[in-house]
Amino acid sequence: MSLEYILLGLLRTPKSGYELKAEFDAGVANFWPAELSQIYVTLKRLTKRGWLRDHVEPSDKGPEKRVYQRTATGRRALFEWLVGEPQIGDERFSYIAQVYFLEELGTLEATLTFLSRLRERLARRLDALRATEHLWAKGSPDYPDQLPHDEFHAQLTLQLGLDTAGVRLAWCDDSIRRVQARLARKEKANARPS
Amino acid sequence: MSLEYILLGLLRTPKSGYELKAEFDAGVANFWPAELSQIYVTLKRLTKRGWLRDHVEPSDKGPEKRVYQRTATGRRALFEWLVGEPQIGDERFSYIAQVYFLEELGTLEATLTFLSRLRERLARRLDALRATEHLWAKGSPDYPDQLPHDEFHAQLTLQLGLDTAGVRLAWCDDSIRRVQARLARKEKANARPS
């Protein structure tokens, strides 16, 4: 469901499936991953439904491409989605479940390994987002509060990404410290068994 | 994929599909929603694969139930998942896309409405998590740092939930303020057109 609207939204200007996939990989995938084949199928479906129109045109580089654009109906559908309820029930991420169940391994070392790996990944993601931000801030001295209208919402979402990634990285660091503290306590208890 | 492991994880003690659904609704759904019918199908699949064993037994209240428990193979599969890589690529939440595309409506009032609704929902979620925390803290004076081993990981995940919900609510409040500031600036500009 959401993929349809995300594609519709990205098609502010006409694009091909391949180009849309690149946009996914360059950011959207952080909150909604999609495979190329699924994008193609969904574009076909939306065209059949009358929300998109397509035409074939030559590419700068490589073979011909099929370029999609919104129809009036498609634009209306997108707008209805936007003025509707926030989609808050479809969130999913599974590493939290891994953390929860790690308890069963009975060894805090495994938890520590897991959290370190997670920390590594989260830090990389945060770095990428911060790089985007710096680039943007360098280009527009008005960043972030005097940005022109057409960049304001993009900044809001970047900020949400930054905040979320930041808090999770901090949680990771804090959790690692707490695990280490527990391990230290356990060692002390072993050295000096009551 | 993840649903399989989540069910496997929840089956620390034997449970029926119906009981598992209740556990989902009481928390797990915040990061991995699942319908009852999907739970039943997945339990059957896991049983066929040899990761679970099932038997029918009478219920305290209501008709007979089919109770599932892990096999040795299932336990092994769960443990492999836990010592493997953090599942960080399958995150999805779509309201961030709505915020991003709201720009196209061209009216900050729509954004304000959207953010208020979102704020409302996020606040309710945070309240629920905080209630859980207070209840827990009241019951165990050792909360959160001297908790017994079998509660430590649960506390870590609760903390991640609290932190995430908290930062997003704060982002929402901040964004609402920023939108209002922009609206105020616009009004001023309209009243005194240069």
Added chain:
DNA sequence: CTCGCCATGTAATGAGTTACATGATTTA
């Protein structure tokens, strides 16, 4: 001429939702 990127698609399979069907037991 080969490798990597550009580009689109189908097929098979798996995962997930919605709707439907059934029926027991408990509580008001």
Added chain:
DNA sequence: TAAATCATGTAACTCATTACATGGCGAG
């Protein structure tokens, strides 16, 4: 006795991933 809750499942459909097939074009 009616409504709520307990309990399990199937069917139809939608959504998503993985694997496979095909081929053009440009750089080295």
